Amino acid sequence: xxxxxxxxxxxxxxxxxxxxxxxxxxxxxxxxxxxxxxxxxxxxxxxxxxxxxxxxxxxxxxxxxxxxxxxxxxxxxxxxxxxxxxxxxxxxxxxxxxxxxxxxxxxxxxxxxxxxxxxxxxxxxxxxxxxxxxxxxxxxxxxxxxxxxxxxxxxxxxxxxxxxxxxxxxxxxxxxxxxxxxxxxxxxxxxxxxxxxxxxxxxxxxxxxxxxxxxxxxxxxxxxxxxxxxxx
Amino acid sequence: xxxxxxxxxxxxxxxxxxxxxxxxxxxxxxxxxxxxxxxxxxxxxxxxxxxxxxxxxxxxxxxxxxxxxxxxxxxxxxxxxxxxxxxxxxxxxxxxxxxxxxxxxxxxxxxxxxxxxxxxxxxxxxxxxxxxxxxxxxxxxxxxxxxxxxxxxxxxxxxxxxxxxxxxxxxxxxxxxxxxxxxxxxxxxxxxxxxxxxxxxxxxxxxxxxxxxxxxxxxxxxxxxxxxxxxx
DNA sequence: TCACTAACTTAGTTTACACTAAAGCTGCCG
DNA sequence: CGGCAGCTTTAGTGTAAACTAAGTTAGTGA
Numbered sequence: 001x002x003x004x005x006x007x008x009x010x011x012x013x014x015x016x017x018x019x020x021x022x023x024x025x026x027x028x029x030x031x032x033x034x035x036x037x038x039x040x041x042x043x044x045x046x047x048x049x050x051x052x053x054x055x056x057x058x059x060x061x062x063x064x065x066x067x068x069x070x071x072x073x074x075x076x077x078x079x080x081x082x083x084x085x086x087x088x089x090x091x092x093x094x095x096x097x098x099x100x101x102x103x104x105x106x107x108x109x110x111x112x113x114x115x116x117x118x119x120x121x122x123x124x125x126x127x128x129x130x131x132x133x134x135x136x137x138x139x140x141x142x143x144x145x146x147x148x149x150x151x152x153x154x155x156x157x158x159x160x161x162x163x164x165x166x167x168x169x170x171x172x173x174x175x176x177x178x179x180x181x182x183x184x185x186x187x188x189x190x191x192x193x194x195x196x197x198x199x200x201x202x203x204x205x206x207x208x209x210x211x212x213x214x215x216x217x218x219x220x221x222x223x224x225x226x227x228x229x230x231x232x
Numbered sequence: 233x234x235x236x237x238x239x240x241x242x243x244x245x246x247x248x249x250x251x252x253x254x255x256x257x258x259x260x261x262x263x264x265x266x267x268x269x270x271x272x273x274x275x276x277x278x279x280x281x282x283x284x285x286x287x288x289x290x291x292x293x294x295x296x297x298x299x300x301x302x303x304x305x306x307x308x309x310x311x312x313x314x315x316x317x318x319x320x321x322x323x324x325x326x327x328x329x330x331x332x333x334x335x336x337x338x339x340x341x342x343x344x345x346x347x348x349x350x351x352x353x354x355x356x357x358x359x360x361x362x363x364x365x366x367x368x369x370x371x372x373x374x375x376x377x378x379x380x381x382x383x384x385x386x387x388x389x390x391x392x393x394x395x396x397x398x399x400x401x402x403x404x405x406x407x408x409x410x411x412x413x414x415x416x417x418x419x420x421x422x423x424x425x426x427x428x429x430x431x432x433x434x435x436x437x438x439x440x441x442x443x444x445x446x447x448x449x450x451x452x453x454x455x456x457x458x459x460x461x462x463x464x
Numbered sequence: 465t466c467a468c469t470a471a472c473t474t475a476g477t478t479t480a481c482a483c484t485a486a487a488g489c490t491g492c493c494g
Numbered sequence: 495c496g497g498c499a500g501c502t503t504t505a506g507t508g509t510a511a512a513c514t515a516a517g518t519t520a521g522t523g524a
Contacts, residue, residue, distance in 0.1 A: 161425065
């Protein structure tokens with residue numbers, strides 16, 4: 001249909017593929033589906049990627065870079081380590097906003113483990129996870145050094161538990177398990193991990209935030225635990 | 233080849249399918265693969281299950297029942313609530329022993345989210361997760377009532393965070409991400425959540441266990457993060 | 465031992481997958 | 495205007511998926 005410079009087309013294909021892989025899985029999404037959704041024909045895909053697997057791996061890699069960028073952006077305005085950690089806890093990349101613009105990308109990583117038999121894909125995912133872990137270890141370490149975060153656990157362990165929780169949360173969200181992660185009072189698992197790590201400090205800040213929230217919106221139960229934007 | 237009563241064949245097919253779905257994913261594992269691995273021909277599958285999806289859903293359901301049974305068995309000899317909770321933390325069903333007997337079953341649940349577009353499968357998985365959550369809420373509640381576990385968080389939230397962590401851990405294990413969940417000193421994320429919830433009590437028991445381990449095997453590096461426990 | 469039931473196979477059908485050869489456009493530079 | 499670089503399409507290929515009609519074999523009870 002519409003002409004496009006190669007680089008742009010490639011990005012668009014990745015975007016489209018992200019959406020489809022995320023909803024159908026790797027084996028479930030077909031190349032013709034992807035092509036159609038991108039508004040082109042199949043051979044275009046093979047002009048830009050050697051194979052379907054190649055496309056998928058490219059997507060995993062791009063998602064990794066995106067995530068790091070997202071985090072860095074999220075943290076830009078927060079120099080103080082404990083505050084930075086708090087923001088990371090609240091900004092779980094694994095929970096995509098699947099709405100509109102198409103940032104549901106992260107579900108791809110979760111889908112990737114479908115291909116447990118494919119070493120190349122596994123490798124891409126493992127690299128990705130380790131990159132996230134390294135990033136978090138660094139942040140946790142600095143937060144601990146600042147004195148506001150307990151040194152009871154090593155940064156490695158703390159970072160892993162953050163990844164595990166974030167991933168678990170992301171998986172259930174991706175599966176559409178509704179109301180997971182919250183209780184009837186509206187408490188959220190994010191608060192648990194935040195409070196456990198940051199202690200009193202986190203709780204007070206949360207209470208303030210909730211207060212402000214109540215003042216903006218009317219009072220009411222905060223339904224939908226699964227598909228909340230940017231939470232986890 | 234060998235004849236088999238229907239019920240037994242059905243179970244065998246479920247076992248085989250579990251193994252293949254777990255490694256190949258839902259769309260990735262084919263009916264002919266499953267049949268061949270089970271030592272029969274394809275139509276046999278369709279004698280026992282209406283469709284591939286039907287087989288998969290049956291598997292999800294059976295896995296749910298198995299997990300509850302496993303947990304109940306694990307807890308049989310532990311009447312004391314805090315001890316029961318501790319055992320649950322250490323016995324994560326999502327981490328399958330894929331060896332021998334075929335208990336790698338749980339990866340199926342993780343794979344299930346591949347089929348995000350299929351409402352029937354999603355439904356089966358959501359039911360499953362909620363069943364596990366209900367079970368855990370009950371246990372956490374009793375542990376809290378016993379006075380040994382902090383009531384800082386509701387049983388619902390605590391149970392969700394256990395599920396999130398367990399699931400995240402399981403996903404990374406299934407993907408073969410090596411060395412996740414531990415640090416150089418050999419500390420484990422399980423210890424983190426256990427200690428956070430059960431406080432001093434958990435740590436002492438762990439130290440005892442590690443002590444015994446050291447006495448059995450040679451000496452190894454051991455870590456101490458020593459700081460005051462915030463839990464009551 | 466015969467016959468009946470139920471487990472099982474053979475041999476397909478239809479559909480759709482990943483991937484490709486070759487030719488058709490379209491806009492850009494001289 | 496003319497040519498050409500390279501994006502895009504048409505029209506396929508071979509393969510393998512889910513699923514099935516109809517027949518074959520084996521155990522079981524009278």
